Structure formats: structure tokens, C-alpha cells
Amino acid sequence: MVPVEWYLLLAAAVFCIGLFGILTRSNALLFLMSVELMLNAANINLVAFSAYWGNVTGQTFGLFTMALAAAEVAVGIGIILVLYRNFDDVDVTLAKGMRR
Amino acid sequence: MPLQTQLPTWTAIAPTVLLGLTALVLLLVDSVDPDSTRPTALAAVSVGGSVATLAVAGWYLLAGTGQVGGAIRLYGGSLVIDGLSLFFTVIVASVVAMVSLASHDYLQDRTYQAEFYSLVLLAATGMSLMASAGSLATVFVSLELASLPSYALVAFLKKNRGSVEAGLKYFLVGAVSSGVLVFGISLVYAVTGSLLLSDVATAIGDAGDFVGVAGIGVVMIAGGFAFKTASVPFHFWAPEAYEGAPAPISAFLSSASKAAGFAVAFRVFAVAFPLDAVVPMGIDWPLLFAVLAVVTMTLGNFAAATQENVKRMLAYSSVGHAGYALIGLAALSGGGPNGDVMGASMAHLLVYGFMNTGAFLFIAMVERWGLGRTFEDYNGLATRAPVACLAMTVFMFSLAGLPPFGGFLSKYALFYGAIQGGFWWLAAVGAINSALSLFYYSRVVRAMWIEDPVDGDGVDLGATPLGLYVAVLIAAVGTLALLPAFGPVVETAQSAATALFA
Numbered sequence: 121m122v123p124v125e126w127y128l129l130l131a132a133a134v135f136c137i138g139l140f141g142i143l144t145r146s147n148a149l150l151f152l153m154s155v156e157l158m159l160n161a162a163n164i165n166l167v168a169f170s171a172y173w174g175n176v177t178g179q180t181f182g183l184f185t186m187a188l189a190a191a192e193v194a195v196g197i198g199i200i201l202v203l204y205r206n207f208d209d210v211d212v213t214l215a216k217g218m219r220r
Numbered sequence: 221m222p223l224q225t226q227l228p229t230w231t232a233i234a235p236t237v238l239l240g241l242t243a244l245v246l247l248l249v250d251s252v253d254p255d256s257t258r259p260t261a262l263a264a265v266s267v268g269g270s271v272a273t274l275a276v277a278g279w280y281l282l283a284g285t286g287q288v289g290g291a292i293r294l295y296g297g298s299l300v301i302d303g304l305s306l307f308f309t310v311i312v313a314s315v316v317a318m319v320s321l322a323s324h325d326y327l328q329d330r331t332y333q334a335e336f337y338s339l340v341l342l343a344a345t346g347m348s349l350m351a352s353a354g355s356l357a358t359v360f361v362s363l364e365l366a367s368l369p370s371y372a373l374v375a376f377l378k379k380n381r382g383s384v385e386a387g388l389k390y391f392l393v394g395a396v397s398s399g400v401l402v403f404g405i406s407l408v409y410a411v412t413g414s415l416l417l418s419d420v421a422t423a424i425g426d427a428g429d430f431v432g433v434a435g436i437g438v439v440m441i442a443g444g445f446a447f448k449t450a451s452v453p454f455h456f457w458a459p460e461a462y463e464g465a466p467a468p469i470s471a472f473l474s475s476a477s478k479a480a481g482f483a484v485a486f487r488v489f490a491v492a493f494p495l496d497a498v499v500p501m502g503i504d505w506p507l508l509f510a511v512l513a514v515v516t517m518t519l520g521n522f523a524a525a526t527q528e529n530v531k532r533m534l535a536y537s538s539v540g541h542a543g544y545a546l547i548g549l550a551a552l553s554g555g556g557p558n559g560d561v562m563g564a565s566m567a568h569l570l571v572y573g574f575m576n577t578g579a580f581l582f583i584a585m586v587e588r589w590g591l592g593r594t595f596e597d598y599n600g601l602a603t604r605a606p607v608a609c610l611a612m613t614v615f616m617f618s619l620a621g622l623p624p625f626g627g628f629l630s631k632y633a634l635f636y637g638a639i640q641g642g643f644w645w646l647a648a649v650g651a652i653n654s655a656l657s658l659f660y661y662s663r664v665v666r667a668m669w670i671e672d673p674v675d676g677d678g679v680d681l682g683a684t685p686l687g688l689y690v691a692v693l694i695a696a697v698g699t700l701a702l703l704p705a706f707g708p709v710v711e712t713a714q715s716a717a718t719a720l721f722a
Contacts, residue, residue: 128410128433135403142396151392158399165406173413178406181357181415185402188364192395195368199387202378212392215385 127168135161148200148210152193159189232285232292232301235277235309236348239316242269243341250334259333263324263687266337267317270344274313281306281712287719293354297416300354300487303716307566308351308483311573314698315476316344318691322581323468325588325685336376340472343369347480356405356415356492359484363401363448366480367394370473374465386464393457394447401444407437408492417492425497435503438493442508445488448481450474451542452516459523462535462580467587470531471580474538479569482545486562490720495553510550514649517543521653525660529593531583533660537619538576540657544650545569547634548717551643559718561637566713568630571618571702575627578695579615582608585688589681595663600673604681608689609668611696616661618699621654626702633710 134157141154163182170178200210207214246265249258281303286292291302320337327333346365353359371394375387409415411434412423427434447454462470489505498505520540527533548565552558585608591597602609618625621632631654635647702709 128407131403131406135399138399148388148392152395155395155399158396159402162399162402162406165403165410169406169410169413172410175413177357177413177415178409181360181405181409184357184361188361188398191368192364192398195371196391196395199371199375199384199391202375202384203388206379206381206384212388215381215388 124168124172127164131161131164131168133161134158134164146211146213148196148203148212151212152196152200156189156193159185229292230294232280233294233299233352235273235280235306235313236345236352238269238273238276239313239341239348240345242266242273243338243345245269246334246338246341250338259324259327262334262337263320266320266323266341269341270313270316270320273348274310274317277306277309277313281310287716291719297418298355298358299349299352301352303712303719304483304487304566305348305352307570307713307716308479309348311479311570312344312347312351312476315472315479315573315577316340318577318581318695319468319472319476321694322471322584322688322691324687326466326468326584326688332376336373339369339373340469343367343373343472344476347476347483350480351483351487353484353487354417356408356417356420356488359488360398360402360405363444363484364398366448366477367398370394370469370477373469374461374473376466376469380464382464383466384464386461390457390461390465393454397444397447397454400440401447404437404440404442404444407433407440411437417488420492421494421497424493425501427501431501431503434498434501438498438503438505439508441488442485442505442512445481445485446512449478449485449542449545450481450539451546452512452519452539455516455519455539455542458539459532459535462538463529463532467531467580467584470535471577471584474535474580475573475577478538478542478545479573482548482565482569485549486566486717487720489549490558490562490717495558499553504553506550506552509546510643510646513543513546513550513646515543516540516546517650517653519543521656525656527660528595530586530595530598530664531580531593533664534576534579534583537657537660540653541568541572541576541619543653544631544634545572547638547643547646547650551638551641551646553641557637557640557718558721560714561634561641562717562720563714564630564633564637564710566717567706567710568634570709570713571626571630571699571706574695574698574702575615575618575625578611578692578699579619581688581692581695582612582615585685585692588685588688595667596671598664598667599671601667602669603673608692611692612668613665614696614699616664620658620661622658624703626699626706629703629706630710633706 138157166178166182286302349362377383450458524536618627638647
């Protein structure tokens with residue numbers, strides 16, 4: 121049996137990889153993937169500690185998180201699509217017309 | 221005896237259900253008759269649904285549902301109906317009613333009107349659920365229900381580069397902050413083994429070796445709420461999103477969405493992380509919020525003072541007001557009556573709901589007239605539209621907190637509560653910021669009433685947008701009526717907040 125603290129470390133590592141991706145990438149699609157990593161890091165915690173505590177609350181909430189992540193990507197892809205139509209690229213750094 | 225004791229308990233959720241049903245009815249109306257655009261019917265359904273919600277929530281609030289005899293818990297405690305949830309449902313429903321009324325004119329000759337209204341109503345359903353969330357799972361789901369339609373609404377003008385850019389920035393920051401929030405929730409679950417707020421409260425005291433994990437979890441949850449309330453460190457989406465979004469949506473997000481963010485933050489922090497259990501462990505969240513409050517109000521007000529664009533100025537002022545409302549979470553644990561300062565913050569959010577919605581709707585009217593966006597473009601507007609400018613003057617002075625308006629009393633109650641709690645320095649920073657804010661709010665008033673118009677008066681403003689006019693006037697009347705009505709409002713809010721700490 122793997123000690124439960126190791127799962128915390130794994131989840132923190134995955135979360136940090138996602139955060140690093142968000143801070144360094146300018147492609148909107150890579151950005152979305154990084155957000156997915158952050159959300160799934162939380163899922164690792166939820167499932168691991170669901171087994172540790174012996175209740176299914178965490179697992180159930182993990183399913184909720186996956187569904188919401190999918191919904192978020194659906195809206196996100198829509199916005200990225202209109203971004204592409206207006207700016208001919210999916211580079212998030214291009215859209216800065218309002219900053220003066 | 222409260223009237224609702226004769227109703228089944230599930231009816232307590234009726235205001236939220238009404239908002240959701242209205243959204244579905246709007247889609248139904250649109251699918252029955254998709255080709256002919258009937259803007260008036262859609263706006264009427266939307267306004268009718270939100271006014272009905274407002275009536276039911278107000279009736280419950282007055283009759284004591286969930287207040288007399290304890291909160292009503294549904295679905296095993298995942299939803300809690302009490303004074304706090306009803307109070308914030310009232311705020312959200314009033315803002316939605318004004319915004320829908322105004323959108324009737326704003327959306328003239330645009331497509332996808334039914335979708336626009338139903339997205340607004342769906343987001344409002346999420347906001348009302350946020351106020352009643354009794355478990356961290358409901359918190360996350362309702363927060364996403366409020367956020368996802370908002371992203372789409374900000375990017376609603378899909379051929380307008382500003383709107384798309386605003387929607388993109390709002391979405392990117394929102395996606396990151398929801399990732400942060402859910403990771404925080406997972407850490408709190410790791411420590412406590414439960415997502416129900418009341419169970420978390422009892423279990424978090426025994427964190428033992430995991431106290432560091434619990435602390436990181438609490439800070440990350442605070443970060444997720446900072447996004448919704450447009451506070452530092454997740455505030456930088458606000459100026460872009462509010463400036464680029466259609467003006468009624470800016471009004472909706474900066475008033476209702478901010479209030480809902482505070483509703484969920486008040487409940488989660490007061491109930492799940494009780495002060496006497498977590499502060500001795502070193503998780504001093506009131507201190508965190510005190511720092512955030514000072515930084516948020518100072519940053520918001522200084523940035524607002526340097527703007528040339530009126531809409532962007534209002535956006536930064538909205539960040540500043542988030543800082544004032546954060547005092548309700550910061551000035552705790554000083555031994556004073558905690559419910560009083562949190563209640564004052566709730567009352568401030570209600571007054572803010574009227575005055576800020578009104579101000580953004582006035583901008584919507586100016587956009588509709590085709591005038592520019594800077595202060596100079598407002599020069600001499602009072603000679604052409606005196607009634608609307610009078611209403612805007614009320615909003616500006618009320619936002620600044622000048623005495624004869626609703627905003628004065630709510631700020632006074634907030635700062636007084638902070639002093640009572642022993643946080644005189646928070647009140648002092650707030651008062652200095654309020655004085656500074658008078659500078660940029662009065663610039664709008666001076667431009668409208670004193671400056672001469674650049675291009676000479678006599679330029680025709682076109683047809684009067686009736687719905688927008690009425691919505692702005694309702695907001696102005698609300699801002700003024702909250703002056704005599706402030707006593708009962710703040711008492712209701714304070715007893716609702718006190719019940720949280722009990």
C-alpha cells in the first residue's frame with residue numbers, strides 16, 4: 121500500500137506542471153490542456169483520499185469535476201473559435217487591443 | 221408563526237428554481253417560434269421571471285423562512301436556505317430584472333436574443349445557488365454554473381474584437397482560478413474527509429500533521445473566491461472584461477456576480493473554517509482577507525483615478541468596492557460582534573447592486589446614443605438628457621459615499637463595524653480611499669453638468685430607449701429608497717450573518 125502522502129506529492133507535481141504551462145505558453149489550446157492538468161491534479165487527491173477515508177464523497181466529486189471540466193472546455197473552445205475568426209490566430213498574447 | 225410552516229420544506233428553494241425555469245421558458249419560446257424575433261416577449265418573460273423570483277425571495281425573507289427556527293437544509297445539507305441565501309437571491313434577482321429591462325433596447329436589431337436572456341438567467345440561477353451552497357461540492361458546481369454562461373455573455377458581440385478579447389481574458393483567468401479552487405477543495409477534503417461545510421468545521425480542528433495541507437487548501441479556496449469577487453490577486457480580468465463586454469453584461473457581472481462571490485465566501489469561511497478552531501492552528505484567514513482588502517481597495521481606487529475611459533474607470537471602481545466588501549471577512553476575531561460587520565458588508569453589496577447597475581446601464585445608454593467613451597465625450601450631456609444625467613449623478617455620489625445617498629449609510633455601517641471589531645486601521649484605509657474616489661466620480665458629474673459640449677449642443681440623440689431609461693430610473697429610485705429603508709435592511713443582513721457564526 122502506497123502511503124497517502126505520496127499521492128499529495130503526485131497531485132502537487134501535476135498541478136505545478138499545469139501552472140507552469142499556463143504561465144509559459146501563449147497558444148490557447150495548450151493553455152486549455154494545462155488547465156485540464158490542474159483540474160485532474162485535484163482528481164488524484166479526491167480519489168486517493170476517498171480510499172483513505174473510506175467514503176465515496178471524493179470519488180463522486182471527482183466525477184463532477186470531470187463533467188465540469190468538459191463543460192468548461194466546450195465554452196472555451198467556442199471562445200477560442202471566435203478568437204481565431206477575429207485575430208486569425210489562437211495566440212492569447214495577440215489580443216491586447218484594450219491595453220494602453 | 222411563519223407563514224411558510226404550512227408549505228413543504230422543498231418550496232424553500234423556489235426562488236432559485238424560478239430563475240432556472242425562466243431560462244428554460246425563454247428557450248422554449250424561442251424554439252416554438254425561432255424565425256420571428258420578438259424582443260418584447262423575450263424581455264417580458266425575463267423581467268417577469270426575475271420579478272417573480274424577487275417577490276418570492278423577498279416574501280420568504282420577511283416571513284422568516286430559514287431564519288426563525290434555524291436554517292432549512294435540503295439534500296442532506298448540500299443546500300442551505302437561510303437569511304443569507306435569501307438576501308443574496310434578492311440582490312441577484314433585482315439586478316437581473318434591471319439588466320433584462322435594459323437589454324431590450326440594447327439588443328435591438330441583434331440576433332440570438334433568446335440565448336442572451338436565457339444565459340443571463342442561467343448565470344443568475346448559479347449565483348442564487350452559490351448563496352445557498354452548503355457543501356464544497358455545491359460551491360464548485362454552482363460557481364461553474366454562474367461562470368460558464370458569463371464567459372459566453374462577455375464574448376457575446378462575436379464580431380467585435382473588444383468583446384472577444386474580453387471574453388477570452390475572462391475565460392482564461394476563470395479557468396485557472398477554478399482549477400485553483402478545486403485543488404483547494406481537494407486538499408480540504410484530504411484533511412477532513414468530508415465536503416459538507418458543517419462536517420469540515422468539526423473535522424478541521426483535528427488536522428494534526430496535515431495542518432499545512434489544510435492551510436494551503438484554505439488559501440487556494442480564498443483565491444478561487446477572489447476571482448468571482450474581482451479582488452486581488454485575481455482581479456486583472458475585471459477592467460478588460462467590463463470594458464469589452466456589452467454594457468448590460470458589465471452591470472450584471474460587476475453587481476450580481478460579485479455579490480454571489482461574496483455570498484459563497486461568507487458562508488464557506490464563517491461556517492466551514494470556524495475562527496476559534498482554525499486561528500489557533502495558525503490558519504489566520506481574517507488576516508489574509510485584511511491584507512487583500514487593503515491592497516484591493518487601494519489598487520482599485522488609484523487605478524480608477526488615472527483612467528480616461530468612463531467604463532474602465534467604473535470597472536476599476538468595482539475592484540475598489542470589492543475591497544470595501546472584503547472588510548466583512550477581514551474585521552473578524554477582534555472580539556467584536558462578527559455578525560455586525562459581515563451584515564454591514566452584505567447591506568453594502570445590496571446598495572452597490574443598485575447604484576453600480578445603474579451606472580453601467582447609463583453607460584449602455586450612452587453607447588446606444590453612439591457617443592464616445594471618454595470623460596470628454598460626456599461634456600454637456602445634461603443639457604440633452606437631464607433626467608438620465610440626474611440619475612447618473614445620484615449613482616456617482618452614492619458610489620463615492622456622499623451623505624444624502626444610500627452608499628453613505630452602507631459605507632458608514634461597514635466602517636463602524638470594523639472599528640467595533642477593533643480594526644480601526646481598516647476603517648481608516650477605507651475612509652481615505654472613499655475620499656480619493658470622490659475625485660474621479662465627480663469628474664463624470666462635472667463633465668455632464670458644468671463643461672460645455674465639444675461639438676455644440678443640438679445634436680439629436682435619436683429615439684429615447686424607453687426600457688433603458690426605465691431601468692436607470694428604477695436603479696436611481698432604489699439607490700435613494702435605500703436611504704430611509706437602510707435600517708431594516710441592515711438589521712436583516714446582520715441577523716442573517718450572526719446566524720452563520722452561531
